[in-house]
Amino acid sequence: MSSILFIALPLLFAFCVPLLEKLGRNGVAYASTLMQIFLAALAFSFFGLEHPQLEIIAIAPPLGISFVLDQASVFFVALFSSLMTLFSLYYLWQRKIKSYKNEAKFFILLNTLLASAVGLVLSNDIFNIYVFFEIAGISAYILTAYEKNAKALEAGIKYLLTGSVASIFLVLAIMLIYINIGSLNLALIAQNFETLPYNLKVLISLLLFLGFGFKVEIFPLNFWVSDVYEGSSTLINGLFSAIVVKAYLFVFFHILYLLLPSGEFSHFLIYLGALSMLVSQIVALKQTNLKRLFAYSSLGQVGLLFAAFSMHDSDAIMGAFFIVFAHSIAKMILFLSLSNIEEHYKSVDISILQKINAPYLGFIMLIAMLSILGIPLLAGFVGKFLILKSMALDGLFGAMAIILIASLLESVYYFKLSGYLTQKEERGTLLSLDLVQKILLSFLALLLVTAGTAPFLVLDFAAHAANVMLDAQSYIALILGAVQ
Amino acid sequence: MNLKRKLALSDISGFALASVLVLTIFNVILQNSLLTQNSAGNALLALSSHEGVANAVTTVVVYFRGFDTLGEIAVLFIASLGIGLILENPHAKQGKKEESNFMLKTAAKLLFPIILLFGIYIMVYGHLSPGGGFQGGVIIASGVLLLLISSNNFHMPHKLIAILETFAGISYVFIGLIGLLLLDTFLGNFLPHDISQMGMLFSGGIIPIIYIIVGIKVGSEMSFIVQNLLQRGEHD
Amino acid sequence: MIEIILSYLNQDIVIQKIVLIGSMSLLLIGLFGLLTQRHIIKVFMSVAIMESSLFLFFIGSTFNKNFTAPILGDGHVDFIHMNDPIPHAMILTAIVIGMAVLALGISFAIEYFKLTSITDIDRMNEMKN
């Protein structure tokens, strides 16, 4: 099986939709979900792979576009495709309560989002990455504005404008790379990047940082994020937080490790990530809207991930993989449950958590919140512990202190929310979940608990993936070796 | 023109910020503007003489970097879908349009076949001369635009265009998958492409076929975009 | 006199500099517009100007006046002494993508205006707390 299917099949599905619509209302939904289940299964079948797989499109690598499926990217591909599958399954039951207008278009957008997220992770051609960057961007803009009320449209306009500016910087960086190196292939660029003059290297890195920085939601460039989360609908927030940001994060650091293998700006990036976490948590303290609160919490976690990935250290990257896994799942749980709460109680103010009458949902949400917080025996703890440990070993006590302070602030509001969920108060009407939704949410929560209590099950894989991601030399050898 | 108001504080600070950024970029590029001679483009040109068609840009767009073009088609498809979604208005009444004048109506009738022909020409000869699917498709869409603005009772054949669009999208991916099946590379050129035929209309294997498919897809997407943007205001 | 100026302008290095200065000035104008204009149409227009300045910069700096366009014909029978086709292909893609994003943004703006009658991006603050 070829890794190209991860992109070709969702696109094929998207183009097929006018035919599938003839099958009735459920035709598109079921076809899309079945295809996503197939893709998730395919992704898991790649887990055992010994050697990285190189997939050639049209002509051989340094000239053409190709896809690399190695241990690091297979983790992200499997995460994205299985989370998207779970999302679709959840939505299939959720739509009894609330369904989007033009459902067929909604499913098209889900699939293009999945295809572009996977494309960003797999592609090794920088212009191809730009194309996927734009597909993911456009799908996300439309999903933001999907509800067509004033808030959603305004969020869409803001998202679209920042995205356009980001893509201008990215395009300029790609142009400078092509003019000076004469290639678009990441491996060849990585090989020749050392030889460029210093100020050009700095400029290209700066432009790449500006281009991706808007999308990876790092501190000075993340002013738009909370508006987008508040404006778009709650279910979709889950996708943004769990899939879109993670794909951009992976591709940004993938390019960074290839271009700057010795970690030239890493101290700057580590402190920027830590600062980003601190600022977001401070702002999060004052929020009264749950969607905004979770958005800022998401920004905080992204800051932590940014700091961890910047460390060029396999232990820290291992921790970052854990956080990616834990945070994606936890935020998925939180936003999916929040969408049920919003539908039932018509409010997303934080005081609503005092009034909800849904013991099971509350319990699952509690697990997710505690996992984000990094409470032992949950997956988030392992990630945070690994990151802080390797920071201590590297002597980065400043960044460590900032992250600890930020975690403290995080615990203030998450404990407040947990208190709201557990305190004995006058509760509203009972919110009953569908059985399938309960099973899906419990499955996600179970994953968090399993990865937290028995991290040794996945530590080997994570360590290997982290080493593969850091190892620029064998990546270059894999691509350029295919020429002969 | 009030000069004082124009030079408000925000303008000056904006200008300063913009200048600093652009001057930095300018300065760095000015210091090292070295154009490498052994670029990937020259290697592709060398390959073009036994893999490609007469128009090297078409070879690159459709074949060597064909995956980008698939992505680009997807972008256009999603954008068209999004515009339809955002601008569709179920409460819209088919309001009365002003009667467009006689000159415009006659000219549109006369011009539309010519524009269509020109678009198809640009599309079909994309592998031999400048032009191709994108340009041809947009030209055809501009013909549709002319019909839309000139005539009150012109209705776009939605069903037909949707079928064409679906067919084009599916066949693009299918051609890619056939290449994967037969030649082990997605979008591989599995049809005979004899270089002695270069410059003929029927040459280049799948390249002209894909470009025509791209043209159909772009033409129908652009027609939808144009129609949606034009007719949104027609209620109340 | 005129001939001296013309032949000075025809030097490769001078052409490169004209392209660089010209496109960077356009980029500056676009960025300036983006930061100072408030009407939504002008904001999108600034973005479009920035994009086209980059396209001019890229095509212009990979251009060599001694070579021909990368198309056979007019007596050229071989793919030598031709301009690099990859930048052309990239810009082709980028132009279409830019247009798609622009159309989408304008459609958002139109629908937003129908709901709120606002065209000024500084007044777009539905979400303020």
Place this chain on the structure above:
Amino acid sequence: MIGFIILFTFIALIIVAFAALVQKKLEDSIILFMGIGLGSVILFFTFNAPDVALTEAVIGSGVSTFIFLTALKHLRSEQ
């Protein structure tokens, strides 16, 4: 001669772009924006890129101008 054409077109482009942004009437600035597209077409032809020039002609100065004009029509229709 090529150098002169490039220089002249760039100067014209810069003036037109600046004028398009500072123009008070939106109609004027959209028409001037079309001028930017046309100037780019000339430049792309000069730079030996006929494919790009054709694309810019139909999209950059054709479709984009149409999009802006319809936007203007809708953004004024209910004032």
